[in-house]
Amino acid sequence: LVAIDGKKYLTDCFSTENMFRVIQSIPSPKAEPFKLWLAKVGYQRIEEIDDPELAISRAMKTYLRKGCSKEWINQRLKSIEIRKELTDEWEKRGVKEGREFAILTNEITKAWTDMDVRSYKNLKGLKKENLRDNMTNLELVLNMLAEASTTEISNSKRPNNWVQNVDVVKKGGGVARKARNEIEKNTGKSVITSKNANNLRLK
Structure with missing residues (x-):
């Protein structure tokens, strides 16, 4: 990647999916809040598969929070x-x-x-x-x-x-x-x- 000084350096990069996997593998207690959040999001996704109306309801709330009419x-x-x-x-x-x-x-x-x-x-x-x-x-x-x-x-x-x-x-x-x-x-x-x-x- 190109750094601020204009030079190129070898850099480790992760996709979003791989970054989540890295977080899950970290043993530190500091990573626990992220792990709990990932578990919550995963559970919500399973709920939405079982009941698609939940996905619609959550989408509605998300757009309202963003200030959409x-x-x-x-x-x-x-x-x-x-x-x-x-x-x-x-x-x-x-x-x-x-x-x-x-x-x-x-x-x-x-x-x-x-x-x-x-x-x-x-x-x-x-x-x-x-x-x-x-x-x-x-x-x-x-x-x-x-x-x-x-x-x-x-x-x-x-x-x-x-x-x-x-x-x-x-x-x-x-x-x-x-x-x-x-x-x-x-x-x-x-x-x-x-x-x-x-x-x-x-x-």
Whole structure:
């Protein structure tokens, strides 16, 4: 890694998962609070698997603590549901979770925003933050329209190879693009905005 003095030094780096493993292996009493926290988070995750409504409730509380409006939160939670329906559909069509999901998501985003995901995040000044967590209500609605349309088209067309799946997501994103163009035509302003979570919180 490059240090403050501009020189490069060999440095040990850990992923988040490996860092948690290191913490669990530390025998010092000082590590106990972290171990207890990890145990609590793990238990909550198991609870959410058994009862998905708990995950929704906790997500609601988390967004409220961040200062988000209830209207925005309801839109965001709905977007999670629609996203899940889309990824379930992709799995049926043989699309693999991870890289392939990301590629198709990128294609949907480009289809309705004219930007790839990275450019969209750059516009909003984001790095690792979730893009949807930083969308306005209208951006969320159009993104949901793009994903819901993709799900419906895929369910109807039943794509059975990669090229067909890419074609479907472009058509789904195109539905939202038409809606976006119509909104911008009638309002005279862009739907796509640089606003992020910091601007969207309740004052």
